[in-house]
Amino acid sequence: MSTKNNSREKGELVLRMRGLRMEGQADGEWHEIVKGIDLDLHRGEVVGLIGESGAGKSTIGLASMGFARPGCKITAGSIEFDGTDLMQQSEDYKRNLRGGRISYVAQSAAASFNPAHKLIDQFGEAAVQHGVLTKSEADRDAKDLYRRLELPNPDTIGYRYPHQVSGGQLQRAMVAMAMACKPDLIIFDEPTTALDVTTQIEVLAAVKDIVTTFNTAAIYITHDLAVVAQVADKIMVLRHGNMIELGETRSMIAKPKEDYTRELLAVRTYKKEEFAEANDDVPILKVSNITASYGKGVNVLDNVSMEIHRGHTVAVVGESGSGKSTLARVITGLLPPSQGSIEFEGEILPPALKSRNKDQLRRLQMIYQMPDTALNPRQRVRDVIGRPLSFYLGMQGQEKENRIRELLTLIELDPDHFIDRFPGELSGGQKQRICIARALAAEPELIICDEVTSALDQLVAEEILKLLQRLQNELHVSYMFITHDIATVKAISDEMVVMLQGEIVEQGEKDVVLTPPQHEYTELLLSSVPEMDPDWLDDLLAKRAAGEVVSTIASKPNA
Amino acid sequence: MNAILTMIAQRLALGLLTLFVVSLIIFFSVSLMPGDYAEAILGQAALPDTVKAFREQLGLDQPAYVRYFQWLGGVLTGDLGTSFSSERAVTELIGARFGNTMFLAAYAAVIAMPLALVLGVLAALYRNSFYDRTVNVVTLTTISSPEFFLAYVLIMFLSVGLWNGSEMIMGGLFPPIANVSNDVGFWERVYRTTLPAITMTLVIVAHMMRMTRASVIDLLASPYIEMANLKGLSKSRIVFKHALPNALAPIINVIAVNMAYLIVGVVLIEVVFVYPGLGGLLVDSVSKRDMPVVQGSCLVFAAVYIMLNLTADVLSIVSNPRLLHPR
Numbered sequence: 001m002s003t004k005n006n007s008r009e010k011g012e013l014v015l016r017m018r019g020l021r022m023e024g025q026a027d028g029e030w031h032e033i034v035k036g037i038d039l040d041l042h043r044g045e046v047v048g049l050i051g052e053s054g055a056g057k058s059t060i061g062l063a064s065m066g067f068a069r070p071g072c073k074i075t076a077g078s079i080e081f082d083g084t085d086l087m088q089q090s091e092d093y094k095r096n097l098r099g100g101r102i103s104y105v106a107q108s109a110a111a112s113f114n115p116a117h118k119l120i121d122q123f124g125e126a127a128v129q130h131g132v133l134t135k136s137e138a139d140r141d142a143k144d145l146y147r148r149l150e151l152p153n154p155d156t157i158g159y160r161y162p163h164q165v166s167g168g169q170l171q172r173a174m175v176a177m178a179m180a181c182k183p184d185l186i187i188f189d190e191p192t193t194a195l196d197v198t199t200q201i202e203v204l205a206a207v208k209d210i211v212t213t214f215n216t217a218a219i220y221i222t223h224d225l226a227v228v229a230q231v232a233d234k235i236m237v238l239r240h241g242n243m244i245e246l247g248e249t250r251s252m253i254a255k256p257k258e259d260y261t262r263e264l265l266a267v268r269t270y271k272k273e274e275f276a277e278a279n280d281d282v283p284i285l286k287v288s289n290i291t292a293s294y295g296k297g298v299n300v301l302d303n304v305s306m307e308i309h310r311g312h313t314v315a316v317v318g319e320s321g322s323g324k325s326t327l328a329r330v331i332t333g334l335l336p337p338s339q340g341s342i343e344f345e346g347e348i349l350p351p352a353l354k355s356r357n358k359d360q361l362r363r364l365q366m367i368y369q370m371p372d373t374a375l376n377p378r379q380r381v382r383d384v385i386g387r388p389l390s391f392y393l394g395m396q397g398q399e400k401e402n403r404i405r406e407l408l409t410l411i412e413l414d415p416d417h418f419i420d421r422f423p424g425e426l427s428g429g430q431k432q433r434i435c436i437a438r439a440l441a442a443e444p445e446l447i448i449c450d451e452v453t454s455a456l457d458q459l460v461a462e463e464i465l466k467l468l469q470r471l472q473n474e475l476h477v478s479y480m481f482i483t484h485d486i487a488t489v490k491a492i493s494d495e496m497v498v499m500l501q502g503e504i505v506e507q508g509e510k511d512v513v514l515t516p517p518q519h520e521y522t523e524l525l526l527s528s529v530p531e532m533d534p535d536w537l538d539d540l541l542a543k544r545a546a547g548e549v550v551s552t553i554a555s556k557p558n559a
Numbered sequence: 560m561n562a563i564l565t566m567i568a569q570r571l572a573l574g575l576l577t578l579f580v581v582s583l584i585i586f587f588s589v590s591l592m593p594g595d596y597a598e599a600i601l602g603q604a605a606l607p608d609t610v611k612a613f614r615e616q617l618g619l620d621q622p623a624y625v626r627y628f629q630w631l632g633g634v635l636t637g638d639l640g641t642s643f644s645s646e647r648a649v650t651e652l653i654g655a656r657f658g659n660t661m662f663l664a665a666y667a668a669v670i671a672m673p674l675a676l677v678l679g680v681l682a683a684l685y686r687n688s689f690y691d692r693t694v695n696v697v698t699l700t701t702i703s704s705p706e707f708f709l710a711y712v713l714i715m716f717l718s719v720g721l722w723n724g725s726e727m728i729m730g731g732l733f734p735p736i737a738n739v740s741n742d743v744g745f746w747e748r749v750y751r752t753t754l755p756a757i758t759m760t761l762v763i764v765a766h767m768m769r770m771t772r773a774s775v776i777d778l779l780a781s782p783y784i785e786m787a788n789l790k791g792l793s794k795s796r797i798v799f800k801h802a803l804p805n806a807l808a809p810i811i812n813v814i815a816v817n818m819a820y821l822i823v824g825v826v827l828i829e830v831v832f833v834y835p836g837l838g839g840l841l842v843d844s845v846s847k848r849d850m851p852v853v854q855g856s857c858l859v860f861a862a863v864y865i866m867l868n869l870t871a872d873v874l875s876i877v878s879n880p881r882l883l884h885p886r
Binding site for chain 2: 062065067069070094095096097098099100103104106108111112113114115116117125126129130160161163164
């Protein structure tokens with residue numbers, strides 16, 4: 001490894017940021033988005049930046065490279081890297097540091113790798129361009145790092161294109177790429193947010209390994225305290241561009257000083273109060289032996305059966321590709337199954353959407369993951385909610401207007417304020433509330449919630465979960481809750497269904513499924529959810545290495 | 560790779576089918592044209608019997624579908640029939656003209672394509688700058704002007720010259736008439752066709768340049784370009800190595816459409832420069848009701864159009880690594 005790094009003592013100051021202020025442009029006006037941040041970072045030290053969207057985490061992370069995204073600018077303060085203030089340096093000087101002595105790991109490796117080039121060429125590109133390594137040296141280092149990060153076939157995987165490897169592998173390949181020049185500082189910008197929990201572990205382990213081995217300083221940006229607790233030495237809590245609290249990881253988690261930090265810590269504690277009684281009449285939804293595929297390919301769903309009772313919430317969990325969303329598409333009729341049947345209150349539903357009547361459509365509604373794209377940006381709230389009222393229930397005029405206002409009150413938005421707004425004038429949480437109101441307008445008996453909280457900040461997500469629960473208590477509507485987030489499952493569900501590669505591996509009452517003994521996949525899934533304990537990752541990895549807990553699942557041969 | 564070969568074979572088959580449908584449309588729409596060759600040649604004073612005899616001689620007395628199949632049979636064996644007016648083989652007439660058309664189109668493409676790409680990439684890099692606005696205004700002006708007008712302006716400045724009251728200034732750089740024949744050498748041919756080539760460039764460059772600009776701007780906002788920036792790569796490397804390869808698909812399609820225009824849409828330019836291209840031949844033949852030549856030219860145009868679009872489809876698929884290197 002490079003002698004440059006080893007000759008440097010641990011504890012030497014790498015980054016010193018003072019009074020950093022930045023502005024961002026929105027609607028043609030400049031607003032301050034970072035309001036005077038101080039940050040010191042020493043060699044071998046990892047600082048976690050944490051906060052909700054809009055807190056300025058990524059902006060600050062990029063600023064430490066002397067970089068501002070288009071539409072952002074640094075207005076004041078100093079950013080000293082290795083004793084030199086980047087603010088006083090030329091663009092060429094900063095360009096030379098980037099990718100060489102400071103590197104960046106982006107949130108979505110799938111989007112941040114160039115689809116047109118092989119992984120190994122992208123690995124070595126910065127090093128070769130900066131004159132640090134020759135191409136053959138870079139290729140050799142790449143293979144070493146791929147091996148170190150436990151990528152499969154480390155000698156050949158680099159010759160693949162980004163779309164030819166899985167998401168978790170790609171994210172590890174990006175961590176490897178960031179190490180190509182053995183930098184002094186790495187910015188990790190939400191490197192695990194887009195990954196499944198089981199994959200997140202691999203990447204977290206890789207990050208931790210790299211940072212300790214090479215004694216690199218790092219900034220780790222995330223909105224998830226439990227994740228940052230595993231890798232960071234100290235944590236900075238940010239909100240609206242201000243620093244709320246800075247402290248050692250352990251002491252902050254044990255004794256947060258500020259209310260906001262306490263709120264962030266508390267978000268995973270919400271739990272549904274009472275368990276709804278299973279009544280013995282016909283289930284609202286009964287799915288029997290469903291098998292489905294896209295085109296003539298492999299079956300995406302294989303012999304899936306489940307039931308949902310009135311007033312109950314059934315959580316469907318599993319990793320991406322497990323068939324959760326496909327099951328929702330089958331139930332809604334978007335994808336007619338090749339085998340099996342769907343009964344709604346004892347009555348067989350036609351498999352295809354087109355052959356269902358208006359009443360069958362009305363009783364089954366959906367809420368989507370991305371409220372941004374689920375709402376027509378050219379329709380006012382009034383039209384969004386009014387449409388199902390006139391379409392399903394034939395409401396018009398004053399009656400419809402009154403009902404829209406009633407629904408807005410129900411989802412805790414002031415009708416006078418919101419009824420004439422466009423989706424662009426709403427926050428993410430408010431948009432999701434409008435989507436909920438739209439679903440409720442049809443007076444459905446079952447609502448399918450497809451990852452409805454995963455695009456939202458944690459505090460906002462929690463409010464949405466509470467709202468959904470309140471609505472269920474009042475209206476006795478049933479939910480099918482598709483999610484990959486175990487915390488959400490624990491919070492809201494009565495029963496749960498665990499899916500793996502198109503099959504149900506385990507289902508039943510939540511408490512039963514969550515208590516051992518379990519199917520080994522359920523165990524893997526549950527054990528992979530980060531806990532608010534700084535030692536959790538190390539303990540888990542040690543246990544997995546010793547074979548005390550499940551560490552992998554044999555996959556289906558045809559998957 | 561096999562998937563791509565299969566795809567090319569499918570597209571080729573589809574292209575042939577299209578060409579067959581086009582041949583039907585050409586033949587029967589040509590039959591719908593008012594008047595026929597016999598009447599056009601013999602004039603209004605001709606006796607009905609004379610006209611009838613003449614039509615029999617040309618085979619025009621047979622029903623349309625019979626004539627269609629005769630024609631189609633000929634096409635399949637490479638025989639496009641005989642011109643009514645010159646009594647020469649249509650393939651021979653079209654052949655010489657087609658070569659000229661392709662030469663001029665290729666010449667214009669060689670100027671226009673790199674020019675549009677470079678202008679477009681620069682406009683994307685320095686968007687909303689003075690340069691960007693200037694390029695946009697100039698190219699939009701040239702695309703909005705009638706092509707014959709552009710041609711005459713070029714002739715005035717580069718060929719004839721301007722009268723400043725006492726003498727002619729400018730001009731004399733290129734000949735105003737692009738008369739080429741078989742005995743003209745390659746460079747002389749290039750020299751003589753420069754003005755029409757520039758005119759055509761002015762007409763097509765705006766479209767290609769704006770598409771390049773839009774695609775590159777779109778790509779410059781993508782996360783992997785930000786990543787390239789954060790790797791400290793130089794601007795030219797980011798554009799040529801990271802942005803352009805991914806911007807090719809839409810650009811290729813626009814280029815194909817414009818290439819097709821260069822071949823099939825330049826009748827006016829040929830007329831202005833008295834250039835013996837295929838467009839001019841088509842116009843002449845229509846006015847003379849010389850059906851075999853009209854049909855033959857239309858079929859060649861259609862085939863060129865289909866081939867260009869096919870090439871564009873294949874190239875844009877080949878430029879997509881997801882399709883070129885499947886999982």
